[in-house]
Amino acid sequence: xxxxxxxxxxxxxxxxxxxxxxxxxxxxxxxxxxxxxxxxxxxxxxxxxxxxxxxxxxxxxxxxxxxxxxxxxxxxxxxxxxxxxxxxxxxxxxxxxxxxxxxxxxxxx
Amino acid sequence: xxxxxxxxxxxxxxxxxxxxxxxxxxxxxxxxxxxxxxxxxxxxxxxxxxxxxxxxxxxxxxxxxxxxxxxxxxxxxxxxxxxxxxxxxxxxxxxxxxxxxxxxxxxxxxxxxxxxx
Numbered sequence: 001x002x003x004x005x006x007x008x009x010x011x012x013x014x015x016x017x018x019x020x021x022x023x024x025x026x027x028x029x030x031x032x033x034x035x036x037x038x039x040x041x042x043x044x045x046x047x048x049x050x051x052x053x054x055x056x057x058x059x060x061x062x063x064x065x066x067x068x069x070x071x072x073x074x075x076x077x078x079x080x081x082x083x084x085x086x087x088x089x090x091x092x093x094x095x096x097x098x099x100x101x102x103x104x105x106x107x108x109x
Numbered sequence: 110x111x112x113x114x115x116x117x118x119x120x121x122x123x124x125x126x127x128x129x130x131x132x133x134x135x136x137x138x139x140x141x142x143x144x145x146x147x148x149x150x151x152x153x154x155x156x157x158x159x160x161x162x163x164x165x166x167x168x169x170x171x172x173x174x175x176x177x178x179x180x181x182x183x184x185x186x187x188x189x190x191x192x193x194x195x196x197x198x199x200x201x202x203x204x205x206x207x208x209x210x211x212x213x214x215x216x217x218x219x220x221x222x223x224x225x226x
Contacts, residue, residue: 008149034214043200043217044152087151096165097142097215099151 003027004090006100013078013107020074021103023088033064033071034089038102044087047073078107111135113218115201121224127189130221134182134203141178142215143186144200152200158184191225198222 006023013019025033033050048055050062050071061074071090075082088100114133122128134141139160144152155174157165160181169176173192178184188195202215 004151043219045217046214049214094165096157097154099144099153101149101151 002101004088004098004100006086006088006103008101009104010106011103013075013082013105015078015080015107015109017078018074018076019078019105020072021086021105022070022072023090023100023103024068024070025088025090025098026069027090027092027098028066028069029093030069030090031093032091033062034091035060035062035071035073036087036089036099038085038087040085044099047086075105078105080107080109083107113201113203113216115199115218115221117221118219119222119224121226122191124193124225125190127187128191128223129188130186130199130201130223132184132186132201132218134184134201135216138203138205138216139181140204141184142202142204143176143184144202146198146200146220155186191223193225196223196225 003026011019035047036044037047038044048057048062050064052064054063059076063072083106085102085104087102090098116131141158143155145155146152154168156169156176158178174188176186198220200220201218204213204215
């Protein structure tokens with residue numbers, strides 16, 4: 001079983017719609033959580049950190065559910081430029097980053 | 110401010126040949142990571158340095174891979190000899206702080222796309 005699992009998608013989303021997807025992690029001692037965005041043939045870039053109380057950054061909302069060991073990302077009012085692969089990242093107590101395989105989002109006109 | 114610099118951006122070699130990748134992290138970042146990313150997968154850690162010390166190299170295939178980070182700044186990752194299965198994107202990332210104490214976000218370089226024929 002992979003330590004960080006994501007639905008690979010693709011999630012096909014009409015422009016302006018809302019899309020949400022989850023990421024599950026197996027290590028209950030995981031400490032920090034992030035969402036990274038990766039465009040085709042580009043490097044991953046930090047989208048947002050995920051805090052215990054949940055957090056929002058513009059049209060993006062991230063949630064953490066420690067009891068069920070998953071994090072989620074919600075994108076409101078989707079833009080064409082949101083099309084990318086979203087990587088879930090979880091760190092352990094030693095600071096090791098574990099990446100999921102990514103969820104592909106395709107926003108269509 | 111300059112980001113993480115990697116070279117070369119692309120490399121094509123025949124199997125059994127050696128290859129080396131170079132990374133210059135963001136100035137002031139003491140933690141440096143090398144990842145390998147295969148198509149459709151997330152990055153997989155190969156080695157992590159805090160300053161000059163390799164603090165996690167458990168995923169580095171030591172029979173053919175080696176890395177060094179002299180003076181705690183630039184780093185080189187080497188493969189010798191390369192195999193067909195080594196074809197992937199090799200990403201370097203850096204962050205500030207000791208990861209055992211404070212986890213901060215990583216900044217990635219553009220990667221080196223390696224093709225082994």
